[in-house]
Amino acid sequence: MRYISTRGEAPALGFEDVLLTGLATDGGLYVPESLPHFSLEEIRSWRGISYAELAYKIMYPFVEGVIPADDFRKMLEETYSVFSHQAVAPLVQLDTNEWVMELFRGPTLAFKDFALQLLGRLLDYVLAKRKQHVVIMGATSGDTGSAAIEGCRRCEHVDIFILHPHQRVSEVQRRQMTTVQGDNIHNIAVKGNFDDCQRMVKESFGNQSFLGGKTQLAAVNSINWARIMAQIVYYFQASLALGGPDRSMAFSVPTGNFGDIFAGYLAKKMGLPISQLVIATNRNDILHRFMSGNKYEQHQLEHTLSPSMDIMVSSNFERLLFDLHGRDGVAVRTLLENAAKGPVSIEEYRWKHARKLFDSDAVDDQTTCDTIREVYERNEYLLDPHTAIGVRAARNCRRDSAVPMITLGTAHPAKFPDAIAESGLSVKPDLPAHMADLFERDERYTVLDNSVSDVQNFIASHWKNA
CATH class of the missing domain: 3.40.50.1100 (Rossmann fold)
Structure with a gap:
């Protein structure tokens, strides 16, 4: 598989070079020249396999011909053996058809x-x-x-x-x-x-x-493309656990740099039935302002209770813009050069195409704290502030209550004790034993x-x- 730049001028590279290169020489980001596509029958056949084996099925096409299959499979088994939960990415139910996928069971407690x-x-x-x-x-x-x-x-x-x-x-x-x-x-x-x-x-x-x-x-x-590649897997994992691919799923993703939700977009392109992706942001809401009103404009960055999303320049958004512009690197370069000078919009039909899949919401600190408290009082389940933003955005933007809504639980609440305290709860989240x-x-x-x-x-x- 070859990888091309979102700005259209850098040479296509193989996986090894993309892994080591980071940014393309023209300033763009690398994306696969084409994506593997899995049939519903093939996805259905993956029910019941381990997380590491699922990761192999989904990711191997991206490294095939570069890393031998047995070496890659062993690498994946070692990677996910250090997670603290046997399911690697377990699901917790909050309400009818409403779930949190815990992506904080790894060694540093974050997705x-x-x-x-x-x-x-x-x-x-x-x-x-x-x-x-x-x-x-x-x-x-x-x-x-x-x-x-x-x-x-x-x-x-x-x-x-x-x-x-x-x-x-x-x-x-x-x-x-x-x-x-x-x-x-x-x-x-x-x-x-x-x-x-x-x-x-x-x-x-x-x-x-x-x-x-x-x-x-x-x-x-x-x-780095390898980051995005690995994040595609847990969308398939959640779907398979809740009846996919025979029913569609919706996901709410706390995001600042757009990488995690872009992985969900790719999962859909690779064949996974996904009906809705919710972009969940805090006050630093450039992605929400674009998706809700087709206006991409940088504001002053603000410090919030969800610091991992205190980002105004969302690097991975360029990868989506590349697709929305028919993979025209010149158009992407021009758009981003103009965005550095002031607000920009894209053609209405391109924006409406994005809105078929994406919704968005911006959640302030007070509402974040309210959500942490409400979910704990009802479920005795503690959310970190980023996941709380995801839950609130999911509830505000949900299109169809019959479709399972899965919020990505991006971090362990023990990483953000100040936000828990500000929510008015007396409970203090403990760090796991290894920390x-x-x-x-x-x-x-x-x-x-x-x-x-x-x-x-x-x-x-x-x-x-x-």
């Missing part, structure tokens, strides 16, 4: 583990084969960083540098990153917001001269100014062979 536990193994496999060393550079609004560090910290062929916005992630999220010891692990707290961190990563991938030609950058953010001593562990991170040159100089002087 990012599904992709990043695999990504670390893929990188080690490919880099060992190539006898190559890379520098991982990533930005996090909270969860990607810890999941990337956990997934890659044992990799022999990488140094990892994770940027997070200083004092704008929860304490649990920060400590999960900064207490992991290793000579190849570097945490950078940037005096800015997540969009600043993400911009630095993109600029650095665009011009890697600061590394002196001695190594190259590799991406762990959801610009019980988190607040006693030594932290290690470097605070830098909001300057791409400062960050690049730090990386250039701290990677292993610098």
Whole structure:
């Protein structure tokens, strides 16, 4: 399988090169030239198989010819064996035809583990084969960083540098990153917001001269195609558990960078019956404003109780725009260049086509707290603030009560005790046993100014062979 850029000018690449490249040379994101498509009969035959085996069925077409089948199957079994629940992504029922899929049973208690536990193994496999060393550079609004560090910290062929916005992630999220010891692990707290961190990563991938030609950058953010690929699987898992593919499903997805919900869009294109995808956002609602009113316009970023979604520039949205424009890279490039200068819209018929599948909602902090409290009082089930936004958006946007509505439970509530406290509940979510001593562990991170040159100089002087 070959991969092409959403901006149409970079050369098509194979899976290994896409894994290591991150951004395309023309500034675009890589997507498959074509998608595998599964019949209803084939999907139906997957009922009852393990999560790892389901992941193999869905993902192998993306790596076929690059990674031998037995090696890939073993990699997947190792990846999902570290999750704390036998089902890997268990479903919890909240009400009639209303469910939460718990995607926080991995080692860092967030949905990012599904992709990043695999990504670390893929990188080690490919880099060992190539006898190559890379520098991982990533930005996090909270969860990607810890999941990337956990997934890659044992990799022999990488140094990892994770940027997070200083004092704008929860304490649990920060400590999960900064207490992991290793000579190849570097945490950078940037005096800015997540969009600043993400911009630095993109600029650095665009011009890697600061590394002196001695190594190259590799991406762990959801610009990396392997991240999206791994997230497609749990849409199939949820559907199969609730009667799919013989009935359609609806999903509500808390999202800031659009990667997780784009995976659901791909699952539908690959043959899974999905009737509705709800984009659930907080006050940083650029995706909601586009999907509800066809206006893509950046506002000032605000700090909220759901910090993993405090994002205004949604990188993966470009991948959807590419499809909406008939895979015309020039049109996408022009649109995004105009979006950097002011508000933009797309042709009405393209927007209406997107609305056939997508709905959206923006949920403020007070409503988030109200939802956490209401669900706990009715179900004795504790939601983290991001999942609470997903539940509220699902209820506000639901088209058909006969169709199962599944909210993606993106993080463990113990990661966000402040939001739980603000909801008025006296219950305190405990960290799992393997993290019980988190607040006693030594932290290690470097605070830098909001300057791409400062960050690049730090990386250039701290990677292993610098």
